[in-house]
Amino acid sequence: MILTSSNRQMTRAWISRAFTGGTFLCTLAGVAALSVLLYQVLDEGVTRLSVDFLTTLPSRFADRAGFEPAIWGSVWVMGITALLTIPIGMGAAIYLELYAAKNWLTRFIQINIANLAGVPSIIYGILGLALFVRAMELQRSVLAGALTMALLVLPIVIIVSQEALRAVPSSLRDGALALGATRWQTIRGQILPVAMPGMLTGVILALSRAIGETAPLIMIGAFQYVPFSPGGVTDLPDCASWADGCPLKSRFTVMPVQIYSWAARPQEAFQQTAAAGIIVLLAVLLSLNSVAIVLRNRYQRKVRW
Amino acid sequence: MGIPVNKNTWRGRKLLVVAAGLAAFSLAFAACGGDDDEGTTPTTAPGGTTPAAASPTKATGGETDYSSLSGQVVVDGSSTVGPIAEAAAEEFGKVSDVQVSVGISGTGGGFEKFCRGETDISDASRAIKDSEKTACQGGSVEFVEIKVGIDALSVVVNPDNDWVDCLTWSAMRTIFDQGSAITNWNQVDPNYPDQALKVYSPGADSGTFDFFTEEINGKVDQFRNDNIVTFSEDDNVLVQGVESDKGGIGYFGFAYFQENEDKLKALGIDKDQDSKATPVADDKRKGCVEPGDSTVLDNSYSLSRPLFMYVNKKSLAEKPQVKGYMQFVLENSDLVSDVGYVKLPDADYTAGLNTLGAN
Numbered sequence: 001m002i003l004t005s006s007n008r009q010m011t012r013a014w015i016s017r018a019f020t021g022g023t024f025l026c027t028l029a030g031v032a033a034l035s036v037l038l039y040q041v042l043d044e045g046v047t048r049l050s051v052d053f054l055t056t057l058p059s060r061f062a063d064r065a066g067f068e069p070a071i072w073g074s075v076w077v078m079g080i081t082a083l084l085t086i087p088i089g090m091g092a093a094i095y096l097e098l099y100a101a102k103n104w105l106t107r108f109i110q111i112n113i114a115n116l117a118g119v120p121s122i123i124y125g126i127l128g129l130a131l132f133v134r135a136m137e138l139q140r141s142v143l144a145g146a147l148t149m150a151l152l153v154l155p156i157v158i159i160v161s162q163e164a165l166r167a168v169p170s171s172l173r174d175g176a177l178a179l180g181a182t183r184w185q186t187i188r189g190q191i192l193p194v195a196m197p198g199m200l201t202g203v204i205l206a207l208s209r210a211i212g213e214t215a216p217l218i219m220i221g222a223f224q225y226v227p228f229s230p231g232g233v234t235d236l237p238d239c240a241s242w243a244d245g246c247p248l249k250s251r252f253t254v255m256p257v258q259i260y261s262w263a264a265r266p267q268e269a270f271q272q273t274a275a276a277g278i279i280v281l282l283a284v285l286l287s288l289n290s291v292a293i294v295l296r297n298r299y300q301r302k303v304r305w
Numbered sequence: 306m307g308i309p310v311n312k313n314t315w316r317g318r319k320l321l322v323v324a325a326g327l328a329a330f331s332l333a334f335a336a337c338g339g340d341d342d343e344g345t346t347p348t349t350a351p352g353g354t355t356p357a358a359a360s361p362t363k364a365t366g367g368e369t370d371y372s373s374l375s376g377q378v379v380v381d382g383s384s385t386v387g388p389i390a391e392a393a394a395e396e397f398g399k400v401s402d403v404q405v406s407v408g409i410s411g412t413g414g415g416f417e418k419f420c421r422g423e424t425d426i427s428d429a430s431r432a433i434k435d436s437e438k439t440a441c442q443g444g445s446v447e448f449v450e451i452k453v454g455i456d457a458l459s460v461v462v463n464p465d466n467d468w469v470d471c472l473t474w475s476a477m478r479t480i481f482d483q484g485s486a487i488t489n490w491n492q493v494d495p496n497y498p499d500q501a502l503k504v505y506s507p508g509a510d511s512g513t514f515d516f517f518t519e520e521i522n523g524k525v526d527q528f529r530n531d532n533i534v535t536f537s538e539d540d541n542v543l544v545q546g547v548e549s550d551k552g553g554i555g556y557f558g559f560a561y562f563q564e565n566e567d568k569l570k571a572l573g574i575d576k577d578q579d580s581k582a583t584p585v586a587d588d589k590r591k592g593c594v595e596p597g598d599s600t601v602l603d604n605s606y607s608l609s610r611p612l613f614m615y616v617n618k619k620s621l622a623e624k625p626q627v628k629g630y631m632q633f634v635l636e637n638s639d640l641v642s643d644v645g646y647v648k649l650p651d652a653d654y655t656a657g658l659n660t661l662g663a664n
Contacts (some may be wrong), residue, residue: 060644139423144313224381224408225391227398244376251377251406264541267564301493 041282045275053276058258062269067277070228070258073142073222074284076247077254078211080146081153086203088150091155097160097165098187117155120122124152125219133220142230143248148216153206160202164195197296204292208285214256223261226253238251255260255281319416355463369400370630376626381408382415382428383512384540386612387560388644389453390428393634400633403626411538412512415616420444425620425627429613430456430512430558434525447618449664451657452649453634457596458513458608459562461569468497471573471579471593474521474607478582480504480554482522485529490552497523505546505555508536516610517556523580544569559596560645571596577608603649612646621664631661 043163056066095217100106168191176186217223229236230250239246253261255277262274314407359531378388387409394405410418412429419427420441433441433450441448468490472480476494480487481504490497507514509526519525528534533544540557547553548568562571578584585591590607600606616633620627634640635657638648 057395057398059395060388134421221408224406225387225394226404226406228404228406251379251404264362264539 019028028164038282041275041278044272044297045277045279048272048276049279054280059227062265062267062273065262065270067255067258067280068251069226069229070253070255070277071280073226073252073258074211074254076142076230076250077146077149077217077252078207080143080248081149081210082203082207084146085153085157085206089154089203089206089246090161090199093161093165094187097162098183098191111154113155113158117159120215121152121213122215122219124148127151128216129219129221139249140251142247142252145217145220145222145252145254146248148220149210149213152213152216153210156206156209157203160205161195161199164198164202165191166200168194173228183303193299197299200292200296200299204288209290211254211285211288212256212281214254214260217254217257221251222253222257224251225261228253255284328611351615369629369636370401371397371629371633374626374629375402376404376624378403378405378426378624378627378630379408379424380405380426380428380507380614381410381418381424382426383410383412383430383612384409384507384538385430385511386428386453386543386614387514388560389612389634389641389646390426390614392640392644393630393637396637396640397630397633401626401629405630411508411510412496412515413510414538416440419448419615419617420446420616422619425617425624426631427615428530429615430610431516432611432613433615434515448615449618449621449660450616451616451631451635451655451660452611453614453657454612454638454646454649455601455609456602456646457559457606458517458556458610459559459596460554460556460572460574460608461547461562462554462572464568464570465551466570466618469494469572471575473575473577475578475582478576478578479523481506481529483527483529488533491580501554502532502533503546503550503553505543505550505553506536507540507543507557508532508538510538513557517608520580520608523582558646562596563645570586576609598602598642598647609647611649616661616664621661628661635661 053066054063054071055068057068058070059065096106098111100109125148128144128151132138132144132147133140136144138147172190172194173186176190177183181189228250230247230249230252231245235245235247237250238244242249259274259277259281262270262277379392380394387407390407394407397403397405406422407428408415408418412427412431415424415427415429416433416437417422417440420437427448433448457621460477461572462469479485480493480502487493488502490500490502493502506528507517514527514528518528521575522528535543535572536545537546540561543555543557544561546563547555548565562569573595574590575593576585576588576590589605594600594605594607596606601609614631616627616631621631635654638654641648
């Protein structure tokens, strides 16, 4: 009997260890894939990285091809997407979570937002093509691209923001209300400061997804040879009359689409150019995420329950 | 490891979320190198990388000063003509402030946008069809047709294919025509080895497809459509297909062959019959003729075809930059040969410039 029981114990310990090992392997698989990818890309692309690469126009010659229009294209599209989604997404989340009555209409809206978050991005591309490019006659412009991307990320921003709001202890809200604060005072003074880090994470993650997105923008027409950048901020006044100099009206391409177009070329040298583009895109992404982390930590430090 | 329970839980979890998102993004990104092309077909044009090709094409042409021009020019259309338009866009950007964007959606796809008035210039590797003319009328788009070069449409096989150097029009019809049951090279000719046949063809939006089917099979769009055929609007996909498949055969513009000369073998073409399958009595196109500048110019290569740019008349009249760009294309015809096509006789370029001037 004693033997069997110790046997059983050993089996149990063994299973436990095996499980730990298994989960560790699962973790490794992800990291390994990432490091192989990073190594390959760095190895291939690092020779093409230079200031010139960041500041010159694309070319039919691989050794002269630059990334500038794609970088500025991404900056403009993502900038406008962020400007549109942050207020709208957070506003919608606040309404749905804190104001809306819990009735069938709210549930209906809620279900639809959840469904929208799962719609494949190419569908948004088709919608953007029909609505912004053709019906609203924005043509294949930065603005049409940004509006399409905004539609794509809005559901994600709303859902994540709602979750952040939901995570705020209700005792905080109840306490504030009990002390005579208005709803607005409660939200502004108690709920938002606590929920902000979570909401910001949601926004940044959504934007990170959007910056690497290709399909909807190919639909909108970002897949083209664009040997120029949209204008600078100083050209914005042109947008009042929708003149040609307006950066929002400009034709554009974005980083992932430009990388795709390089990678699709048969010449070996363009593969290096594509790899260099990937490094730049990864760097941009990592800095975006670091900004998010820093921002979040700053907010977090202020919260004292 | 273990489950963290301290005050940092919140923060730690958030970091994890960010890291997971990043990793997922990176993985998703790796998958992006594939060919998930939807909508506007992503096609890239070949760009020369050899030092010889890299020598700049006599910068400005020296004839016209374009520096006062600015604004946008929107070009879209054929993947065959795309390389010419891109090269001109790149060089034109150096002598003016004009922003020329070049999309590639096939001759048919290009006309679709052109006739809605969405583009200024449409690249085409065949003349405009009647149905497209009607569409343009519907969109109130008037246009002029400008010839920019000649292409030797090339039929290519894998470089390891050592059994065929030349195909007749009738042999090609047996291989490519609608309803063809041939799936092995030894069915084309008993002397050929037992090797599965795979066909790589431009898609139906392509002017190359229209031209080839009309010439070889006698009717536009008449082509076999079974599981040995791979269609793609992206000529680079076709190049890679034939390159990796010993029994592969494909066709596309000469520029794409020239860019990949070491990976492909171009076949000579023997015109033994016409598109109605009537034998050709005597013709300088008879006998094996390889694609190339000289055979195109002396008209002996039977699959050569003109390349066009169609220009919206309204754009021409209202946007000086559109006229400027077209003029630049015609004045710098060396770009046409730089990217792999055959230049027209000078008289044709002069005629093109006159057409521009009259509008």
